[in-house]
Amino acid sequence: MKKAPHLLISKGDVSEYALLPGDPKRAHLMAKFLTKPMLISENREFVVYKGKYRHIEVTIASTGIGGPSAAITVEELAQCGTKVFIRVGTCGALIPGIRIGEIIVPYGAVRFDGTSARYVDLSYPAVAHPQVFQALLKAARKLNVPIKSGIILSDDMFYSDVSSLLEWGKRRVIAVEMEASTIFVVSSLKGLKAGAILAVDGNLAEGTGKGEAGAVEGKELRREAQKAVELEIRIALEALCELSKVTQ
Secondary structure (H helix, E strand, O other): OOOOOOOOOOOOOOOOEEEEOOOHHHHHHHHOOOEEEEEEEEEOOEEEEEEEEOOEEEEEEOOOOOHHHHHHHHHHHHHOOOOEEEEEEEEEEOOOOOOOOOEEEEEEEEEEOOHHHHHOOOOOOEEOOHHHHHHHHHHHHHOOOOOEEEEEEEEOOOOOOHHHHHHHHHOOEEEEEOOHHHHHHHHHHOOOEEEEEEEEEEEHHHOOOHHHHOOEOOEOOOHHHHHHHHHHHHHHHHHHHHHHHHHO
8 A cells, every 4th residue: 555755654554633743752742642652654754653542543743843744744644544633732922921831722823834825825714623623622621721712823934023923913813833824724625624722832022932032951842831732732632532522
């Protein structure tokens, strides 16, 4: 059976439900939350696991940084049978008052990425599937975790001019990251379901953005953000359980 050329997967290697971290190391971390996780493949920025969480089979596949590799991940997973995608990542807040370590569940994204524009005109919206969005909110309530929701910005340029990004904050765009709009658009066009959950790793409006502050204690994420990542993993997995009830 032909294997996808980047994720190195075939039909049967993946499940209907997938979590998409950006960082390959985070894929290894997320696998620890599964029962009997099996490493399917490891190539370039793509690390793929399969395992069980409660009663459902779950795939974990890292996307790397940015829209192009995120689109490759969705495309190749979809070719092999995945239908539901949740990006599990980090973001920088764009409005004051959002603390490092808080969790955001976006319902839409500003399409500042180049990849989704190659799929469809920019007038096409980048939105989370309503069932995935609601499942994430329900899972967070179940775990008693407060969530902020709103519109985010997906930007190809990590080292963007901060003042230009903060202009989006004035329009009530609450955070910036690099992959969600691509995942939302590609999934919508293919009739798939996608959503995202994001741990805040800095606040550009308060001068604590990752690009400004740099690594702390030699690590990419501050302790508060790392704790939030582990918490959002649990929320995302519980959300998949909720979604399995809808799709059964």
